[in-house]
Amino acid sequence: MxxxxxxxxxxxxxxxxxxxxxxxxxxxxxxxxxxxxxxxxxxxxxxNYGGVRRQGRAFGQLPLAQRAHRIWQDLPALLGTDGEYVRSGHLKLARTADDMAKLERYRDGAQPYGLALELLGPDELRRRYPWLGAGLAGASLCPDDGQANPxxxxxxxxxxxxxxxxxxxxxxxxxxxxxxxxxxxxxxxxxxxxxxxxxxxxxxxxxxxxxxxxxxxxxxxQGHPAMAVTEPLPFFLPLSLGMEGGDVYCRQVARGNVVLGGGRVEPGALGVDAIRSTTGAILAQMRRIATLIPRLEHAQIIRTWSGIEGYxxxxxxxxxxxxxxxxxxxxxxxxxxxxxxxxxxxxxxxxxxxxxxxxxxxxxxxxxxxxxxxxxxxxxxxxxxxxxxxxxxxxxxxxx
Ligand SMILES: Cc1cc2nc3c(=O)[nH]c(=O)nc-3n(C[C@H](O)[C@H](O)[C@H](O)COP(=O)(O)OP(=O)(O)OC[C@H]3O[C@@H](n4cnc5c(N)ncnc54)[C@H](O)[C@@H]3O)c2cc1C
Missing domain, CATH: 3.50.50.60 (FAD/NAD(P)-binding domain)
Incomplete structure (x- = not known):
């Protein structure tokens, strides 16, 4: 029965x-x-990528994101594991003065929600994070945003x-x-x-x-972000990194692997259930990331994947x-x-x-x-x- x-x-x-x-x-x-x-x-x-960030979310979503932020802090009590959650900070980079102006406007708009964003000019950015490539216009740091293992x-x-x-x-x-x-x-x-x-x-x-x-x-x-992870590398990246405009993002886990995202893939003949990153998407991602972080230029990718987001x-x-x-x-x-x-x-x-x-x-x-x-x-x-x-x-x- x-x-x-x-x-x-x-x-x-x-x-x-x-x-x-x-x-x-x-x-x-x-x-x-x-x-x-x-x-x-x-x-x-x-x-997913494992980004636990509020920075960059639409203002209307920030009350929900702030509520989540408090839950994330209590993860061990709630779930019996911290899920490798760390409040590493989230650094959003600006390539141009226009991008920097957007980050400034976002900082002002997010202020009532308690995000405490810190804007960094190009000199301060290079001083704090010398492993970044040249030519960036600045960044916005959200010190309490973080990352976890999904x-x-x-x-x-x-x-x-x-x-x-x-x-x-x-x-x-x-x-x-x-x-x-x-x-x-x-x-x-x-x-x-x-x-x-x-x-x-x-x-x-x-x-x-x-x-x-x-x-x-x-x-x-539905959408399918292209994701990849490198071999373990000497630890250098203490925060989760994104770009204004969102074309590439990365973080480094304690074991040394750098998790990379950026770009989209289309489902192949096997459909969304068998969705994977494509070589083209990963190469484009690597080119962008190597400009931002030159030391990743020769990093070996050991795994690629994608997933199914609902939009x-x-x-x-x-x-x-x-x-x-x-x-x-x-x-x-x-x-x-x-x-x-x-x-x-x-x-x-x-x-x-x-x-x-x-x-x-x-x-x-x-x-x-x-x-x-x-x-x-x-x-x-x-x-x-x-x-x-x-x-x-x-x-x-x-x-x-
Ligand atoms: C590659 C990638 C990177 C991402 N990066 C981030 C990030 O860094 N930070 C962030 O905040 N978000 C990120 N996201 C988005 C985030 O992962 C999703 O928004 C979130 O996981 C959605 O959760 P969900 O429970 O709604 O959906 P899902 O995790 O998709 O769960 C829905 C479940 O419903 C089940 N289901 C569907 N139909 C049926 C049915 N008929 N009967 C029974 N079960 C069914 C499915 O099997 C599935 O397990 C990313 C997503 C992807 C794919």
């Missing part, structure tokens, strides 16, 4: 957002089932949720969700059904079809209750920010479920911002996933 589970809340997706929501819900005393198609934290949440942190959120009593089921792809007077009933590929009055859509880059099945269509697209046109996430379906909550589309803000997004989602409200400002993340003017794909006919990644499972909304 097919297995059936019941809970106060069903979370679809065991990335950092879904897992942290599950943990926060358990801490509120609600029963939770998490259904994860692969392994918890194996997608974006586990393969392969440790994101699965640890799921393990902590399980330890707190959440039922976590991996290798369970949700194929169908029905909604009626008894709440939501989700059915997975293995035949497992889960019934719950609350459903959290934390399916990352695959969240669009599930939202659309309940009339909450949003213009969610909305304004690069801000969707975090809200469904305007149409009671008990449905969305938390997806975090673009390049979800590792840092993910723990706070999970906490906010748990508050929306348990209290119906949150003190963290999230009005900017309401999906109704796409209701007019944006190219929102209309909910397609049942079973059709025209607006989804090629490898998405089918999610069909049932009838009452």
């Amino acid at each position: 097919a297995e059936r589970l019941e809970a106060d809340a069903l979370v679809v997706g065991g990335g950092i957002v879904g897992a942290s929501a599950a943990l926060a819900l358990r801490r509120r005393g609600l029963s939770v089932v998490v259904l994860e198609r692969d392994l918890c934290g194996s997608r974006s949440s586990g393969v 392969r440790l942190v994101s699965p640890a959120f799921a393990r902590a949720a399980a330890a707190a009593g959440a039922v976590i089921r991996e290798r369970e792809a949700v194929l169908q969700v029905e909604h009626g007077s008894a709440g939501f009933v989700a059915t997975t590929a293995s035949g497992l059904t889960v019934r719950a009055p609350n459903l959290l859509n934390c399916a990352g880059a695959w969240a669009g079809p599930l939202a659309a099945r309940f009339g909450d269509a949003v213009p969610l697209t 909305l046109p304004d690069r801000q996430p969707v975090i809200c209750a469904s305007p149409r379906t009671p008990g449905l909550f969305h938390g997806f589309g975090f673009s390049g920010a979800g590792f840092e803000v993910g723990p706070a997004a999970g906490a906010v989602l748990a508050e929306l479920v348990a209290d119906g409200a949150t003190a963290t400002p999230i009005a900017a993340f309401d999906l109704r911002r796409f209701a007019q003017g944006a190219a929102v794909a209309a909910p397609s006919a049942a079973g059709s996933l025209a607006d989804s990644p090629a490898d998405s499972p089918r999610i069909a909304k049932g009838v009452h």
Whole structure:
């Protein structure tokens, strides 16, 4: 007989957002089932660059980012591991005077949010960081931003949720969700059904079809950053490095490897599930990084990869209750920010479920911002996933 589970809340997706929501819900005393198609934290949440920065985030996202910043500090108590999280500082470099003016404007705008950014002119920059290449116009330093190991942190959120009593089921792809007077009933590929009055859509880059099945269509697209890591090198890079304009970024882990990002790759014939960095993307990345940090010119790349980010046109996430379906909550589309803000997004989602409200400002993340003017794909006919990644499972909304 097919297995059936019941809970106060069903979370679809065991990335950092879904897992942290599950943990926060358990801490509120609600029963939770998490259904994860692969392994918890194996997608974006586990393969990202590992930047835990607030600098550069849109001002509207800074209250959420600041809440996350406080959670990151408590990681050992929350998860039983620090996930190699260090407040190393994040240095954003400017190539031109125009870029420097942008950093100055950002510093002024971010001041009310408590970011404490320090602008460095070219001489001070060279004095502090002599390993930088020539010709930079300056930089902005956020001393309390940091970095962490996503392969440790994101699965640890799921393990902590399980330890707190959440039922976590991996290798369970949700194929169908029905909604009626008894709440939501989700059915997975293995035949497992889960019934719950609350459903959290934390399916990352695959969240669009599930939202659309309940009339909450949003213009969610996918992107694939090119990532690489070098052989271990003598330690020289004490902070995480980015560029105004964002074309390249890097950090060095304590073991000496330099993690590099920048540029995008397109899925090949095998689709997004087999996405990898391409030689062209990595060579372009290496050329840019060698100009910035000449000592990396001959560094050996030992591994390359990519992942699947979910983007909305304004690069801000969707975090809200469904305007149409009671008990449905969305938390997806975090673009390049979800590792840092993910723990706070999970906490906010748990508050929306348990209290119906949150003190963290999230009005900017309401999906109704796409209701007019944006190219929102209309909910397609049942079973059709025209607006989804090629490898998405089918999610069909049932009838009452
Ligand atoms: C290469 C790369 C670099 C990045 N760098 C950074 C960075 O430095 N800093 C930063 O803050 N952010 C970064 N990001 C972004 C960040 O990783 C994401 O925003 C964040 O991980 C999103 O978390 P999530 O839980 O929403 O999504 P995911 O981690 O994608 O989790 C969603 C989960 O839902 C599951 N799922 C989907 N559909 C179903 C279904 N039907 N049934 C069951 N399960 C389902 C998926 O298998 C997946 O595990 C980067 C992303 C990538 C790819």
